[in-house]
Amino acid sequence: MRKVVNYIGLGLMAAAAAAMIAGDAFAGETSSPLQPTAEKFYLDFDMLAPAALSCDATGPGVRTKATRDIAGKPVLRVTGNAAQAQISCALPDGTRFSTDVNRDPRLYNTMYPTYATVTFQRGADRMTTVLRQNDRIKDVRHGSFLRVAQGSGADGWDSSLTSLGGKTEGGTKDAPVLIGD
Template identity: 65%
Template sequence: MNRIGLALMAASAAAMIAADAFAGEPSQGFEPTAQKFYLQFSIFAPGDLQCDATGPGVRTKVTRGITGAPLLRITGNADQAVISCWRPDGSRYTTDLNRSLRYNTSGAIRATVTFRPGADTGSVLVQRDGEQDRIVPQVFPRAFVKVQG
């Protein structure tokens, strides 16, 4: 790495530490994230569906696919994330599939929900990055459920 790159990295780290100190939070270094769980939806998912994930050490980024359905990227402690989805009509959904899967550093776990409007459950297809040729994708029936109440 050249000297300019090292200087930029040092300046970035110093700025991060200063920002953490100013905010009263302990500084955290640049750590690789071993757990990555991506939740996406099939083409039949409604475009107004919203999703989020929370929990200790959980980082979440939500984007939208071409159909308007959310793509939820969970990193950090993905196995501790509480995933919740909702629609404007008040219906709520959840899955805890992320809590029962084994994570490794080779890539993300990609879960695709087969959302069926009007149904109380949906199946989830799970694949791992880079393992499509070795492991057959797994289907978890009724892993995406409508929250009653």
């Protein structure tokens, strides 16, 4: 019985590959073989995140799949060149967020994907991200999920504490520019 199930599984995989090649041929594109990657990164949110939040990742060689968990919170799966992906999230009111926790190449291995859970705080400029692999906490990055405000960035957005009205010892004029645009 187990051999029959294995043969059926192999047949389904072959059929899927043939369908992918045929789809590329009809679209006029060259077909490339499926290339497995060790860079698998999942971004999700705790229960306090608004369900209206949506996320995306862009960059060369980046493959993304955006879904929702059972509570309606976004789950972003990033594969391919995940370490170079530009991850951004947005709310319907125009509030944008950005993170670069996926940029550390030490996060990736061939055995397990990296899961990043953002502890969302409504109205906060910076939020904490907890990184896990194989059900173990790998790292906690405080302030790694940043609110991005409209300002002087290359695309018209800026994540500096000055533009967000943040507080520093010397006032907002001395606030550092945050990475994330």
